[in-house]
Amino acid sequence: MTPSTVAVQTAERLTAAAGLNATLDWSPELLATEATAAEAIGAGALHGMALAVKDNIVTAEQPTTCASKILEGYQSPFTATAVNRLRAAGGMVACKANLDEFAMGSSTEHSAYGRVLHPMNPDLVPGGSSGGSAALVAAGVVPAALGSETGGSVRQPASFCGIVGVKPSYGLVSRWGLVAFGSSLDCISVFGDTVARSARVLEAISGHDPQDATTFEREPLAPFVPRTDLKGLRVGLPKEYFPDDLDPAIRAGCNRTIALLRELGAELVEVSLPHTAYAVPTYYVLNPAEAAANLARFDGVRYGARRVGLAGDLRALYQATRGQGFGPEVRRRILVGTYVLSAGYYDAYYARAQQVRRHLALDFQNAFAAGVDLLFTPTTPSTAFAAGANTGDPVAMYLADVFVCAVSLAGLPALSIPIGRDQGLPIGGQLIAPFMQDGAMLAAADVMERHLDATGEVR
């Protein structure tokens, strides 16, 4: 199929899927332009593949809003490295996808442009913050998409929507052109309908970028070597990720997958990551602290739609612009972040959380050093929840990230793959790999995917 045909068909599917509210900007004309460029490139690893791009990744051709009123109409003068690399490999940007405002959230209910609907049940959330990208892949509108992770924002919606979500090692993919939220955590990440397709996209966008000094100076990710089984692999099961009160359906899905891992030849061993209980509180100190610093630039002078305050001076302008431009969750995180960084509280919260982050990273390092090749865990503590279920209690929403945020703090690669269903809703299983072992993780997931009954009921 030619890129032009793919573009036309993608436009038809985007129109049909408008009810999901998963897109923030797209047009048949821009898609046709993308197709012309892809045809000019000819062959490429992503030749003719249409991808959704989360709207916190800048593209020069269309607005980048981060789903925030403060950036309404903002158009970047440059394009993110990851998007440039997609296009260089023959890929096409299908649309900019809806998200939680500035990627802060776990349900894509915190978008200034309305919530994204779960493709299987409109009363449920698709997860977040990359919920628009996830919903578009799950609905079959596009085969792959770019999202971003700060603390699970691709793996969690991938789990809720029954697709593959891959978070690479920190430093494997350039952050140039990803609107900064938590700079020590942010990773452009990939959704796909299969592990193999997700891997192809990740390979295309990975590698050193002089524009991002935190990328590793090494070659892009090489295609993984396909495996026929998991013989010789030791897979660790961290006991802290399988608590007694784990949802019975999630446990059933995991038990079925653990049995499959054993059948495929893997050796299963219980391991302990003793600081796991501190992961969510650590994350919700460091993440708001970094957010408060990064979002200082949205002040109506450097960035942001300017509002004039009543007092008519500069501070009133800042306060009115930010007070009216940011939504409730962004405001909460800026306030919490400013609080934990303020005089008198810095040592008790921020400095403490930085120390605990080291312990969390060491937990993983110790497990891998003891001879474990990969870890397997549930991705989320539940299947997709109802819209509105957690919006009144921010901490309840944060706990949706309980199995995903420690990995982000440690900078490790991890992915979520569908492992079965409960009452029709997808359950995700998570693989976690040692730093820069993204390829080995993808190869193992590829074998699992071929043998898993991903759409079968787990109990």
Add this chain to the structure above:
Amino acid sequence: MKISKQDVLHVARLAELAVDDAELETLTGQLDRIVEYVAQLEALPSEQTATSFHPGPAAVRLRADVVAPVPLARPPEAFAPAMRDGLFVVPRLGAQEDA
């Protein structure tokens, strides 16, 4: 309660964020819940201290300190509201500035 309304107003001033009286009560409750939650970190035994952790390359190598044009899809004139002599023209901000 770890957080008072005064704390919220103080932090909002530091963050240059206007907070309405109408939302102050709710916001104070939510911030108190969040800070109370993250305060669990205090429970970690104090002997378990460590240096802070940053993922990524051990030593970040900076680009050469050379002035070079940033590759832009459009020149600044195309996205600035107004320019004069190569500089951005912005509205005068407040009465404290000279005319």
